[in-house]
Amino acid sequence: MTELVATTPGLYPLPDWAKDELSDLKGHQKGDLISGDEGGEIVDAYQRARTEVVDAQVDARLDRIVEGQLRWDDMLAHPLTVHDNVETGGIVRYYDNNNFYRDPQVQGELTASGDVAAELESVDADADELQAVLPGPYSLADLATDEFYGDEAGFLDAIADFLVGEIEQFPAHETLFLLEPSLVENEPADDANEHASEVIDRVAAATDANVVVHTYWGAVPERTYAHLMDADVDAIGFDFVTDADESLYNINEYGTKDAIAMGLVDGQNTLVESPETIRDRVDWVLENTHTDFDLAYLTSNTELFYLPVNKFEAKLGALGDAATLAEVDA
Template sequence: MSRIATTPGLLPSPVAPDDGGGGPTPVVAADSAVRDAHLAAQRDADLDRVVEGQAGWWDGIVHPLVAHDNVARGPLAHSTAVARGVYRRPVVAGPLTFDGGLGADLAAVADRTASLQAVVPGPYTLSTLATDDHYGDPAEFQAAIAAFLADELAALPDAVATVFVLEPSLIAAPPGDGADERASDAIDTVAAAVTDADVVVHTYGGALDEKVHAHLLDAAIDAVGYDLIADHEDAAYLVGEYGTADSIALGVANARTPAVDAPATLRERVDWFDDRTPNDFATVYTTTDSVLATLPQSRLVAQLRALGAATTPQS
C-alpha cells in the first residue's frame, strides 16, 4: 500500500489588495505571488502531490463556473459545501461552452513540479450550488455541467498525475432516488475525460448515504475520499460493508480549525481505518478533511508539514 500526501486544494487566498491609490492591485499579479508561495510551501512540506493552489478562485469551489462568460454572480447564498459557508450563487444564463480556464491555471505551474494534482469541483456539487436560467431541466443542467468539466479536464497539461474531484454536496445535500444515479453518471462523464491521471472523488462534511455511496462506486473512478474527522465510524462502516474503489483518500487532518495534529496522529488515523476495513488498497491519499481556504497562512504551513511528515517512512 502506497501512502501519498496531498490536499484537496483551495489554499487560502488573500482579499484582493488595494494599491494605495484607490484601485485594486491587478488580480493576476496577486494570484501569481500567492501561487508561488503555495508551491514553495508544498515543496518544503514534501507533499507527494502538489496543487496549483487556486489562488485566483475568489469565489471558492464555484469559481470555474463563475468564471465562464455565460455565468453571472448572483445573490449571497449559504451552504455547508462551501468553505466559509457563504458564497455568491452562480447564475447560468447561457450554454456552458469550453473556456480553458482550468488548463491555463495548471499550465502556469506544469514545468515547476513533477507531481502535479488538478482540483475541480464535482458536477453534482456545482449543480446544487448554482442557479439554472438556461437549460430548464435539472437533469439536463447537471449533464451540461458535467460535459463542461469534462471538456476542461480533457485540456489539462500532460504533467497532471492526479485529479481531485470535490463533491461535498453529496453529503451536504444528498441526491434522492434517481438523482443519485444521475449524479454518478455525471461524475463518470467527468472521470472519463481524464485518461492519463488517477481520479479521486473527495467527499467531506460527514459520511455518504449508503445508496449514494453505492451509486458513486459505479462511476469509473480510481478512489473515493472519506472524511475521518467528521465521521470516521460511518466511513469505516461503508467501506467494510459495501467496499470501495481500489484506492482511497482519507481526510485525516482537520482543515477547519487552526489546530494542527502531529504527524503520528495522522498516521494513526490511517492505520485505524486500515485495521477496520478488509480492503487491500493500492494507494491511500493522506489528506485533509476539506479544502484549506479558511486556514491562516502560518497554520497552513504547519498543516502541510504534518501531512508530508505523516507519509515519511518511519525507521
C-alpha cells in the same frame, strides 16, 4: 504494502501580503473581476502568491502539488462565476462553514473557458507531481442556479460536459481531485443517484490521470455511496474527521476502490495534528477495513482555505512528514 501519498484537496488561504495587495487592486478593477479578466497587476500578484504556495508544498514534501486555487473567491463555484454566460448573483452561504460566496446563475450555454487550465499551466511542477482540482459535477450543479437549461437532469449533463471541456485543456497531470461535498450535504433524490454517478464517471473519463472523488462534511448516505461505487474512478475520499464510523461502515458494507483518499487532517480547526497522530489514524483505517489498498492519499478532510496561513503551512508539513514515516503494512 500500502503506498502513502501526501496531498491536499487544494483551495488554499491567500498569503497575508496578497490579501492586502489584491484587496486594493480589486477595488479599482471590480468590473473586470466578474468575467475573470483581471488586469496585469492582479495576474502578477496571484502568480507570486501561487509560487509561494507551490514552494510551501515542496518544502513540506507533499507528493502531489496543487495550484492552490487562490483566485477561487467563490470556492467550488469559481469555474462558473468567471464564465461569460453566468451571472454572479447575491451572496449565499455554502454548506456548514461561516464563509459566504456569490450565487452563479447560468443564463446561457456552458462552453469550456480554459480558465482552470491556464492556472495549471502556470504551476512549476513536473507532470508526475501535478494534481488538478475541480468541483465534481454534482456539487457544481447543486451550487448553481439554472436559468437556461430548464431541466435538472439536463443541467447536470451540461455541467458535466462543461467540466469535460475544461479537463480536455489541462496540461499533463498525475492526479485529479473532484470535490463532491454535496453528495453528503444535499444527496441526490432516489431516482437521481444513478445519474449523479454517471456524470461523475463521464467527467473522470476525460483524463488519463488517477481520479479521486473526494467527499466531505460527513459520510455519504448509503444509497448514494452504493451508486458512487459504480463510477469508474480510482479512489473515493472519506472524511474521517467529521464522521469516521459511518465512513468506515460504507467501506466495509459496500466496498471501495483499490486506492483511497483519507481525510485525516481537520481543514477548519487550527489545532495542528502531529505526523504521529496522522499515522495512527492511517493505521486505524487500514486495520478496520476489509480492503487491502494499493495506495492511500493522506489529505485534509476539507479545503484549507479556512485556516490562518501559518496553521495551513504547519498542516502541510504534518501531512508530508506522516507519509515519510516508516512504511505501513496493509
